Amino acid sequence: MATVIMIASGKGGTGKSTVATYVATELAQKNCRTLLIELDAGLRSIDVISGIDTSAVFDIGDVLQGRCDRYKAMSVSPYTDNLSVIAAPYNSYNTDFSNFKQVTDSLYDDFDYIIIDTAAGVGNAFYAACKSAVMGVIVVTPDIISVRDGRLVSDEMYRNGVNDIRLIINKFAPDTFRYSGYDDLDAVIDGVCAQLLGVIPMSRQIAVNAISGSQLTLGSQEKIIFSAISERITGKEIQIII
Ligand SMILES: Nc1ncnc2c1ncn2[C@@H]1O[C@H](COP(=O)(O)OP(=O)(O)OP(=O)(O)O)[C@@H](O)[C@H]1O
Ligand SMILES: [Mg+2]
Numbered sequence: 001m002a003t004v005i006m007i008a009s010g011k012g013g014t015g016k017s018t019v020a021t022y023v024a025t026e027l028a029q030k031n032c033r034t035l036l037i038e039l040d041a042g043l044r045s046i047d048v049i050s051g052i053d054t055s056a057v058f059d060i061g062d063v064l065q066g067r068c069d070r071y072k073a074m075s076v077s078p079y080t081d082n083l084s085v086i087a088a089p090y091n092s093y094n095t096d097f098s099n100f101k102q103v104t105d106s107l108y109d110d111f112d113y114i115i116i117d118t119a120a121g122v123g124n125a126f127y128a129a130c131k132s133a134v135m136g137v138i139v140v141t142p143d144i145i146s147v148r149d150g151r152l153v154s155d156e157m158y159r160n161g162v163n164d165i166r167l168i169i170n171k172f173a174p175d176t177f178r179y180s181g182y183d184d185l186d187a188v189i190d191g192v193c194a195q196l197l198g199v200i201p202m203s204r205q206i207a208v209n210a211i212s213g214s215q216l217t218l219g220s221q222e223k224i225i226f227s228a229i230s231e232r233i234t235g236k237e238i239q240i241i242i
Helices: 016-029 060-064 100-106 124-132 144-159 185-192 204-212 221-233
Strands: 003-008 034-038 083-086 113-117 135-140 164-172 195-201
Touching: 003 016, 003 124, 003 144, 016 034, 016 083, 016 113, 016 135, 016 164, 016 221, 060 100, 100 124, 113 124, 124 144, 135 144, 135 185, 144 164, 144 185, 164 185, 185 195, 195 221
Parallel strands: 003 113, 003 135, 034 083, 034 113, 135 164, 164 195
Antiparallel strands: none
């Protein structure tokens, strides 16, 4: 039965789609059957980051509106057979997410993990994802606005039935962190009040990959960090290294 995980944030641009794509890729590369769905209608990006932008014909809006079967909207990742991706709708008009849980329920036996990338904040896609998800991952950047908004979204997830909430601190750079208003990363964790899943550095490789849709380089620090995050999601205890 699939474990459904939603990725969320308060502030936009914290790295949700990046995190969702690389976590899903790592799970797939560890032989977990993984489905990645983006719900950010009108502002899609996972199709490019995951490298399926030229093969995706249908999207989750087509599935929800009954224009195509859910399997037809899936594109297999060019990097790993175990990862399928459903893109977000191209535009934001008229996407009704009310049937979304039926879609994820119908895929329970086909996948081990379903990763849902939501839009920033708490819109329709967020509430639809809360109905399906058992785990929520809040992605924040280490600054006061992102952390404060992350806490609000975390609380809202909890109120909507997502009990297992984890935290990823993204775009961490020690030199700028000095000006963040936080003494250390523990203060960031306390600010969101969720269990830490990982800390991802500000990375040139990640920024470049977002444009070219490439994979993380084997042996790179980024690849090791995402691999460890995916292992923690599967329940393994691996020390967090920053
Ligand atoms: N660790 C990182 N290092 C450098 N750049 C990063 C990192 N994480 C994400 N980025 C870049 O930040 C930008 C925003 O990332 P992304 O699209 O994943 O955020 P998002 O939270 O999904 O945004 P939105 O709220 O618009 O959906 C992208 O250009 C991405 O490449
Ligand atoms: Mg996004």
